[in-house]
């Protein structure tokens with residue numbers, strides 16, 4: 001029995017008290033929309049952001065959390081001033097405060113929806129504090145999948161996927177505990193450059209890459225979708241979440257983003273989950289599992305969708321996907337190196353300091369030069385992330 005169904009004397013389900021890490025982002029704001037649709041089920045214990053002082057303060061006024069954390073300490077005074085008329089809301093600042101707030105006693109569920117490596121330590125702390133984890137922050141599993149799964153088992157916590165494909169796979173696997181998976185069908189939109197030639201890719205800009213054909217998401221993941229690094233990360237995420245080796249995870253380019261992913265079983269049966277591209281469903285399902293709750297929003301109309309296409313990905317044209325497979329093959333801390341280099345290259349591309357194709361070059365060079373460790377622990381991941389970022393920065397500057 002999952003621990004969220006705690007009944008009061010009157011047999012009404014107790015409200016699930018939620019901490020949202022990264023509440024000002026794309027996933028965070030959609031999670032608040034889900035919570036607003038079910039005030040009888042969910043309440044907000046804590047909201048966090050990095051720099052978005054005004055947005056976080058506005059969210060705090062609307063959702064009345066017990067605590068709020070702004071990760072950038074330099075924004076503390078400004079943030080405190082913005083909520084000075086709300087002494088009932090505790091205001092904290094800094095990376096350490098953010099990493100520790102997840103341990104607060106009243107929290108049932110932590111939605112890990114910060115972006116990047118910064119999400120790793122708070123997620124680990126939340127697991128160790130016995131919280132239910134709704135995981136959007138895929139970088140956590142990319143970097144330290146084995147460590148996270150070991151901790152989840154050791155602390156007996158629930159880990160629910162939020163990423164749309166992994167939520168789809170999870171939904172297909174419900175009730176199939178006794179049945180062996182033949183392969184996972186992991187769909188991918190192909191991004192805005194799906195039909196571009198290599199020559200065209202030499203000239204694309206961040207503004208072009210930020211126009212995702214089907215999903216409206218934060219800037220970092222949108223660039224990862226354009227380079228197909230996002231799909232490489234999702235192969236790793238699926239491998240850890242569902243215990244399926246990478247060679248049994250088939251990536252299918254599906255430009256319509258209607259089939260969110262599927263599973264083929266030993267008898268050849270394929271189950272898939274379909275829907276409009278809207279993250280509120282996977283967010284809500286992670287909160288409410290095993291129940292389904294009503295959700296306002298657009299419904300899938302298959303007559304309107306008309307055609308559903310599937311193609312093989314081109315790993316020569318999209319080298320980031322090939323690099324992700326290489327990192328999976330090498331194992332150890334290589335996915336951590338891949339992730340750190342990607343975070344640096346992705347940011348540099350957005351700032352116009354690196355070309356689109358240059359991102360893969362930076363990542364490849366960093367993978368060649370960073371110190372490899374076959375059996376990393378958390379300390380090694382922290383060191384690896386630091387070292388790989390430094391190498392990647394130098395690659396971006398063209399000094400290596």
Ligand SMILES: NC(=O)C1=CN([C@@H]2O[C@H](COP(=O)(O)OP(=O)(O)OC[C@H]3O[C@@H](n4cnc5c(N)ncnc54)[C@H](OP(=O)(O)O)[C@@H]3O)[C@@H](O)[C@H]2O)C=CC1
Pocket residue numbers: 021022023024025026027028048049050051052053071098112113114115116118136137138139162163164215216217218219220221279
């Ligand atoms: N968006 C989507 O549809 C999907 C996202 N995901 C994953 O979910 C995660 C969040 O993505 P998304 O919502 O798009 O990202 P956004 O960039 O929209 O939001 C990121 C959030 O994290 C906060 N944040 C950023 N850096 C830090 C930091 N160093 N310390 C503390 N907080 C920080 C931001 O605060 P601030 O506003 O102050 O910058 C913001 O609240 C990513 O890992 C992504 O891969 C997975 C599937 C789909």
Ligand SMILES: CC(=O)[C@@H](O)[C@H](O)COP(=O)(O)O
Pocket residue numbers: 163164165187188189190191215221224225226230231279
């Ligand atoms: C919404 C979501 O889950 C994203 O990870 C999405 O998958 C990105 O689209 P791509 O398939 O283009 O990477």
Ligand SMILES: [Mn+2]
Pocket residue numbers: 163164165166234
């Ligand atoms: Mn996804």
